[in-house]
Structure formats: C-alpha cells, structure tokens
Amino acid sequence: MTDQIARPGKIIAIHLSYASRADQRGRRPAAPSYFFKPASSVGVSGGTVERPAGTELLAFEGEIALVIGTTARRVSLDEAWSHVGGVTASNDLGLYDLRANDKGSNVRSKGGDGYTPLGPQLIDARTVDPAALRVRAWVNGELRQDDTTAGLIFPLAQLVADLSQHFTLEPGDVILTGTPAGSSVIVPGDVVEIEVDAPDAAGAPTSGRLVTTVTQGDVPFDAELGSLPAVDDLQRTEAWGSAEAAGLADGPSTGSGTQHGVTPAKSGFAEPVEASPTLSPELRAKLLEAPTAGLSAQLRKRGHHSCFIDGVSANIPGAKIVGTAKTLRFVPFREDLFQSHGGGYNAQKRAFDAVDEGEIIVIEARGDATTGTLGDILALRARARGAAGVITDGGVRDFDAVAEIGLPVFSQGAHPSVLGRKHVPWDVDVTISCGGATVQPGDIIVGDGDGAIVIPPSLVEEVVDAALAQEIEDAWIAEQVAAGHPVDGLFPMNAEWRARYEAESPSTGSGTQL
Structure with missing residues (x-):
C-alpha cells in the first residue's frame, strides 16, 4: 500500500449507491449523500479490527475505493475520472450498536481504529473502465458479496464531480463508493477478504485480497463520558x-433499544430478567468447597425442595462448577419458526457470544436428549469468554471434543444430531426450566459428581455457611464411626453425642475420638 493510501488527507464515504443494496434496504436515494471517516481509521491487509466490549453488530462492507491522483475542484462529469489516480479494495466496517447515536454522521459507528482497511495493491485508474469494475467479499472463505459497477445508482465519475463542487479533492484523498447487497455481521475470529478487479480489462488487474481478522475487545465504553x-x-x-x-x-x-447489547423484549417473548451481581471471590471459594449434597440439604431445611436440575451429569469426571446463570431457551422445532429464528445471529449464538467470566450457560431443552444443544465450536467460544461451564437438559454434540476443550458441561449425554432436529433457539436471559428446576438469570448454579442444583441468590450466603458447618460436623461423625462406634444415636447425633461434639470444638480440628 502506498504512503498516500496509508494516511489520506480525507476519506469520504457514500451512504447508499448500489441498486442491490437499495433494494435490500427498501429505499433508493434520489442523490448521493456522504459522510467522513478519520484518517486514523485506515488499516492494512493482514491487520485486525476490534469488536468493542459490550457490542454485537460489527458489520463488513466490501467496497471499491478511489484514490485521487490530481487536484479536483468543480470538475465536470466528463473530466472527473481523469482525476482518479488509482482504484483499490476497501472494507467500510461499521458498528451498528453506535449507529442510532450518530444519527447519520457515522462518526463513532464507522470511525473506529482500523475501520477502513485499504489495499493491498493499487490499480491504475487509466487502465480500467469505471463502469466495469467488480467487488467481491468473502467471510471465512465463503463468498458473501459479488457485484459490479454496472449495478451502481450513481456512476463513479459522478461521485468525484459531485464532491468536487463542494470542496477540493486533493491527491491521496480516498472516496469509498458504497457496498452492494451481502454485507452482514462478523464476529471475533472471522476473517474477511475483499478484492476489487477489472476482469475484462487487459491483464485483468486486481487489488489482491484485502484481509482483516476480527478480534474481541475487553475495554467497555464509559457511561460517564458519552x-x-x-x-x-x-x-x-x-x-x-x-x-x-x-x-x-x-x-x-x-x-428505543437496550444498552450494553442486551436484547430488548419482542412481541410474544418473555421479558428479560435482570441478572444478580456476580459472585465475590470469597463466596465462590466457599461454594467450590461445599458439596451439592450438603447445599441441597440446607435448601430443603429452608423449604426449598425444587432445587435439583435432574438428569444431568458432567462430561469431565470430577468436574465442579460454580457460577451465576446465563439462561438460553429452546422451544420445540417447527419449520416456520426455525426458518425465522434458527439462522443468522440466533439466540444460541448470542448467548455464547455474550456469556461473561464466571457465568454458567443454562439451557432449557425440555429434557430431550435426542439432539445436541451445543458442540465444540460453541464450547470453545464459551471457554474463551471465561464461562464457568454449561448445563443443558438436552444432549451434546462432539462430546469427546468438548471434554478435551476443558469446558465442564453437565448434560444428558452425547448425541450426534444438530440443533434443528428438535429445537428452535428462542430466548436469552429469561426465566427457564432446566431438568425440572426453574432457573432465572443470576441464580447461583453449583454442580459436581452428585449433580447440579440452583440456589436463589438471596439464600446463598446462609446456605453455604450452614453447609460448610455441616461438613465439619459430618467429618467428626465419620471419625467416630471409623473408630468403631455404632451409628445409632450418632448419626444424627442425640443429645449426648451433641454435647460431646460441642465440647471438643471440632471446628478447630483438634477433637479426640471417644
């Protein structure tokens, strides 16, 4: 990429210019409209672009970029193309999460660092017909956009002439000429390639493929600033x-939408439930120490008998998970609903993309073990996000591979089928049923070799402290049984044994056998 492209004086982009894109949007402009992008948004082939923390809608746009070769001011339509020095590929990246805030200016939604990759090679504008250029885009090797300048609403020369009547176009300025249909959302790990060429020109000149990899940012926006x-x-x-x-x-x-990427409620959908605060390190450590059997016993003493997530077991022997619930709901398969909800950035993908460190994705699959509810790719995503694990009352695809990833998953076992055999991904962050237990976002989930349970956040401190105290007592009782004492009167302890236990202060670990 030349020095001129690396730091253009101005980057001007058009909002809507291809007929295919206009048809997709359902509106066709009568005249071109534009916005500016900062020079700091320029990126190079082989670089990365960050999707900021707390966002979900980063989209690629394959475009033809014009690089001005000679100064143009109030030039005619006939002479406009002669002021273009070169043509190359561009990716006019945009973050739709900030689009409404910008109200058309696109300052923040399209001005981020690296949001305008250009290159890698310049095509000499004198060697090509501006009406016979082609732009194509691939995501992870799959062709997503393929159109030519024959499909433009506004010819390329018109854009140059129009802009020149408002301000001077200087050598090195870049004009992004719009994107055709096919632009869509990309997620961390995706690789986008854009190529511009002139297949009918002598030598079929090409820009080469402009390659950009999406990464995940970890610094959230500050509400105090904007x-x-x-x-x-x-x-x-x-x-x-x-x-x-x-x-x-x-x-x-x-x-009005919802901030921080939380899905707003839609007609016919349950209202999202606000999650409780994350577990403190101290409370998490206590829960890791306490067994589910002891915790559930304390819940039963307090009148909570429906804490069990039945029918699930861990994919990794000896695995223990503790975390707050992030819920995902599947509904029974129906052809029309799967067509509308099963594809694209569906609820399942949104849940795994948004799970936070220490959370456990809890999936309602209606106890149906005859199809998978996640596989190795989603397990990798959850692990990369720092999830504590997954609990599903359905099956798991790629069962061995998921275990090798190291993500603890409690399920009804392995099944090779894909999601669409029995389920439609429907909702995230709503109250669900999993294994016969009601689970809300933010509920405390604990799982070990005995199974998995759900604990209301308001009870967790009381329950875990009581469970740990009971563990100390049970350990003391076990010592007495091992020493040969009968269990009658000892387990549970009668008044005599209770007095001896309390006298020996077993919490200090210094008790003597009787």
Whole structure:
C-alpha cells in the first residue's frame, strides 16, 4: 500500500449507491449523500479490527475505493475520472450498536481504529473502465458479496464531480463508493477478504485480497463520558441484511433499544430478567468447597425442595462448577419458526457470544436428549469468554471434543444430531426450566459428581455457611464411626453425642475420638 493510501488527507464515504443494496434496504436515494471517516481509521491487509466490549453488530462492507491522483475542484462529469489516480479494495466496517447515536454522521459507528482497511495493491485508474469494475467479499472463505459497477445508482465519475463542487479533492484523498447487497455481521475470529478487479480489462488487474481478522475487545465504553452502545431489531435487521438473517421472527421493531447489547423484549417473548451481581471471590471459594449434597440439604431445611436440575451429569469426571446463570431457551422445532429464528445471529449464538467470566450457560431443552444443544465450536467460544461451564437438559454434540476443550458441561449425554432436529433457539436471559428446576438469570448454579442444583441468590450466603458447618460436623461423625462406634444415636447425633461434639470444638480440628 502506498504512503498516500496509508494516511489520506480525507476519506469520504457514500451512504447508499448500489441498486442491490437499495433494494435490500427498501429505499433508493434520489442523490448521493456522504459522510467522513478519520484518517486514523485506515488499516492494512493482514491487520485486525476490534469488536468493542459490550457490542454485537460489527458489520463488513466490501467496497471499491478511489484514490485521487490530481487536484479536483468543480470538475465536470466528463473530466472527473481523469482525476482518479488509482482504484483499490476497501472494507467500510461499521458498528451498528453506535449507529442510532450518530444519527447519520457515522462518526463513532464507522470511525473506529482500523475501520477502513485499504489495499493491498493499487490499480491504475487509466487502465480500467469505471463502469466495469467488480467487488467481491468473502467471510471465512465463503463468498458473501459479488457485484459490479454496472449495478451502481450513481456512476463513479459522478461521485468525484459531485464532491468536487463542494470542496477540493486533493491527491491521496480516498472516496469509498458504497457496498452492494451481502454485507452482514462478523464476529471475533472471522476473517474477511475483499478484492476489487477489472476482469475484462487487459491483464485483468486486481487489488489482491484485502484481509482483516476480527478480534474481541475487553475495554467497555464509559457511561460517564458519552452514550453507550444500544441495539434494537431495526439495527439488527440492517446489520445482518434481513430480519431472517438476524434471527427475528417478524419485521424489525423500532423501540428505543437496550444498552450494553442486551436484547430488548419482542412481541410474544418473555421479558428479560435482570441478572444478580456476580459472585465475590470469597463466596465462590466457599461454594467450590461445599458439596451439592450438603447445599441441597440446607435448601430443603429452608423449604426449598425444587432445587435439583435432574438428569444431568458432567462430561469431565470430577468436574465442579460454580457460577451465576446465563439462561438460553429452546422451544420445540417447527419449520416456520426455525426458518425465522434458527439462522443468522440466533439466540444460541448470542448467548455464547455474550456469556461473561464466571457465568454458567443454562439451557432449557425440555429434557430431550435426542439432539445436541451445543458442540465444540460453541464450547470453545464459551471457554474463551471465561464461562464457568454449561448445563443443558438436552444432549451434546462432539462430546469427546468438548471434554478435551476443558469446558465442564453437565448434560444428558452425547448425541450426534444438530440443533434443528428438535429445537428452535428462542430466548436469552429469561426465566427457564432446566431438568425440572426453574432457573432465572443470576441464580447461583453449583454442580459436581452428585449433580447440579440452583440456589436463589438471596439464600446463598446462609446456605453455604450452614453447609460448610455441616461438613465439619459430618467429618467428626465419620471419625467416630471409623473408630468403631455404632451409628445409632450418632448419626444424627442425640443429645449426648451433641454435647460431646460441642465440647471438643471440632471446628478447630483438634477433637479426640471417644
């Protein structure tokens, strides 16, 4: 990439220019409209782009970039192309989570560092017909965009002439000429490639493939400094390209949206439940020490008999998990609902992309073990996000591979089938049923070799302290049994044994056998 492209004086981008994109959006502009992008947004082939923490709708846009070769001011349509020095590929990346806040200016939604990769090679503009250029985009090797400048609403020369009547275009300035249909959301780990070429020109000149890899950011936006990311169904639909691709049943709603990437409630969906605060390190350590059998016994003493997530066991022998619940709900398979909710960035993908460190994804699969509810790719994503584990009352695909990843998963066992055999991913962060237990976001989940249980957050401190105290008592009783004492009167302790136990202060670990 030349020095001119590496630091252009101006980057001007057009909002909507291809007929295919206009048809997709359902609106066709009468005249071109533009926005500026900062020079600091330029990236190079082989670089990375960060999806910021707390966002979900980073989208790629394969575009043809024009690099101005000679100064242009109030040039005619006929002479405009002669002021273009070169043509190359660009990726006009945008973060739809900030789009509504910018109200068309795109300052934050498209101005991020690395949001304008360019290159890698320049095509001499004198050697190509501006009406016969092609732009293509691939995501992870799959062709997503393929269109030519014959499909433009506004010819390339018109953009140069129009802009030049408003301000001077200087050598090195870059014009991003819009994207065709096919732009969509990309997620961390995706690799995007853009290529511009002139297949009918002599030598079929090409820009080469402009390669960008998506990474995940870990620094959230500060609410004290400015507006936060917010999404609604309209932004999801436009980011993904359609309501179907976004995994939405109906057309987009245009409510105020929800900040921090939390899905707003939609008609016919349960209201999201606000999760409780994360566990403190001290409380987590206590829960890791306490067995589920002891914890459930203390819950029963307090009138909670429905704490058991029945029918699940760990994929890794000896695994113990403790965390707060992040819930995911599947509903029974139905063809039309799977078509509207099963594809695109569906509820299942959103849950695994948004799980936070220390959380446990709890899945409602209605106790149906005859299909998988996750596999190795989603397990890798959960582990990378720092999830404490997964509990599902359904099956698991890639069972051995998931275990090798090291992510503890409690399930009904292995099953090779894909999700769509029995389930439609429906909701996240709502109250669900898993293994016969009601689970809300933020509930405390503990699992070990005896199974898995759910603890209401309001009871967890009391329950875990009582369970640990009982463990000390049970250990003392075990010592007496090992020494030859009969269990009658000892387990549970009668008044005599209780007095001896309390006198010996077993909590200090210094008791003597009787």
